[in-house]
Amino acid sequence: MEKKLPKIEIIEKYCKGCHICVEFCPKDVLEMKGFYASVKNLEACTSCMQCELRCPDFAIKVTNE
Amino acid sequence: MAFDYDKWLRPGKLPHIWCPGCGHGIVMKGLIRAMDTLKLKKEETAIVSGIGCASRLPGYIDCCTLHTAHGRAAAFATGVKMAKPEMNVILVGGDGDGTAIGGNHFIHACRRNINMTYIIMNNYIYGMTGGQFSPCTPTGHKASTTPYGNPDPGFDIAKLAIGAGATFVARGTAFHANQIDKLIAEAIQHKGFSVVEILDDCPTTYGRRNKYKSVIEMMNRLKDVAVPVKAAEKMTAEQLQGKILTGVLYKEEKPEYIEEYAKVIERAKAAK
Numbered sequence A: 001m002e003k004k005l006p007k008i009e010i011i012e013k014y015c016k017g018c019h020i021c022v023e024f025c026p027k028d029v030l031e032m033k034g035f036y037a038s039v040k041n042l043e044a045c046t047s048c049m050q051c052e053l054r055c056p057d058f059a060i061k062v063t064n065e
Numbered sequence B: 001m002a003f004d005y006d007k008w009l010r011p012g013k014l015p016h017i018w019c020p021g022c023g024h025g026i027v028m029k030g031l032i033r034a035m036d037t038l039k040l041k042k043e044e045t046a047i048v049s050g051i052g053c054a055s056r057l058p059g060y061i062d063c064c065t066l067h068t069a070h071g072r073a074a075a076f077a078t079g080v081k082m083a084k085p086e087m088n089v090i091l092v093g094g095d096g097d098g099t100a101i102g103g104n105h106f107i108h109a110c111r112r113n114i115n116m117t118y119i120i121m122n123n124y125i126y127g128m129t130g131g132q133f134s135p136c137t138p139t140g141h142k143a144s145t146t147p148y149g150n151p152d153p154g155f156d157i158a159k160l161a162i163g164a165g166a167t168f169v170a171r172g173t174a175f176h177a178n179q180i181d182k183l184i185a186e187a188i189q190h191k192g193f194s195v196v197e198i199l200d201d202c203p204t205t206y207g208r209r210n211k212y213k214s215v216i217e218m219m220n221r222l223k224d225v226a227v228p229v230k231a232a233e234k235m236t237a238e239q240l241q242g243k244i245l246t247g248v249l250y251k252e253e254k255p256e257y258i259e260e261y262a263k264v265i266e267r268a269k270a271a272k
């Protein structure tokens, strides 16, 4: 069966470009694209929620149904 | 599953005023998760602060909130708790607000053991006003007012709270984000005055002056310096050099102020 990928939403209106989510993602899923965080490799995401937990700005949400 | 912070946030307030990478946002999220875990009712929960970047926190949260005078959160909060003992009263603020101008209120709230929780965000500096040193700035560190290094030793907030009589004292860090809600929830559940110190970062006025190249470097320093109390038991004094203990540092049961005060009222009535 095909692996169902989580959904990572980055709310650019709130993102302040601090790099925290990118740096502390254990699977190197995220990157900075210009000012904002952005998804680089969704396939590798394990929905560990570290990025959502650490973002000081409520700017990243991970959903996995 | 994404955590629903929105139900605890006042609509239309984001983005918040804190700088990129400021840990105050991480602490606020931890507080929200703690309140959610404990199923606190918004109308029965009051968040009270003084002045400073950290003290801006109550403005974002959808419950009863009070943004008061610099260093006076404990005084206002005591008033709320005395008038409405059924309320969950949570104080929030910075190291400057709580240990400099508000130091006196802080120690006496601890001494009284009144059933409230105080979350103190320690970023070692007066962030809001541009980086003057606070009583928590470590010796030798730089602030706008100590450009050649701070000659004073910094307060250990947790030890200060224990010494002053707080009956629950814990410490976490902005790096250890998933521990913050647990410490705060345990503190709120404790009957008596509980203090949760969160070691925080101010990249804007403290980090740059003290040669941290980035927010990430400040976060990694918090990661490296923290040692959980349990782990510390198995470490030598040498291994603990320069480390800071985290977790629940102190807990004791002692008579609580509101209950003791109620007894005074009963005695006064009986004396008539």
Ligand SMILES: Cc1ncc(C[n+]2csc(CCOP(=O)(O)OP(=O)(O)O)c2C)c(N)n1
Pocket (backbone or CB within 6 Å): B051, B052, B053, B054, B055, B070, B093, B094, B095, B096, B097, B098, B101, B121, B123, B125, B126, B127, B128, B129, B134, B202
């Ligand atoms: C009576 C009074 N004195 C001084 C100030 C100026 N002031 C505003 S915030 C602050 C320090 C805040 O530092 P802290 O509590 O550590 O919060 P941070 O900004 O670092 O989060 C000072 C001295 C004030 N607002 N009111």
Ligand code: SF4
Pocket (backbone or CB within 6 Å): A008, A024, A025, A026, A027, A028, A029, A030, A044, A045, A046, A047, A048, A049, A050, A051, A052, A062
């Ligand atoms: S959920 Fe975990 S693995 Fe996925 S992007 Fe966030 S930090 Fe990385």
Ligand code: SF4
Pocket (backbone or CB within 6 Å): A010, A014, A015, A016, A017, A018, A019, A020, A021, A022, A036, A037, A054, A055, A056, A057, A058, A059, A060
């Ligand atoms: S942690 Fe949040 S604010 Fe910082 S870069 Fe990532 S999404 Fe943006």
Ligand code: SF4
Pocket (backbone or CB within 6 Å): B017, B018, B019, B021, B022, B023, B024, B053, B054, B123, B127, B128, B201, B202, B203, B204, B205
């Ligand atoms: S000045 Fe410092 S404490 Fe204030 S919001 Fe900016 S980083 Fe945070």
Ligand SMILES: [Mg+2]
Pocket (backbone or CB within 6 Å): B094, B095, B096, B121, B122, B123, B124, B125, B126, B127, B134
């Ligand atoms: Mg401060």
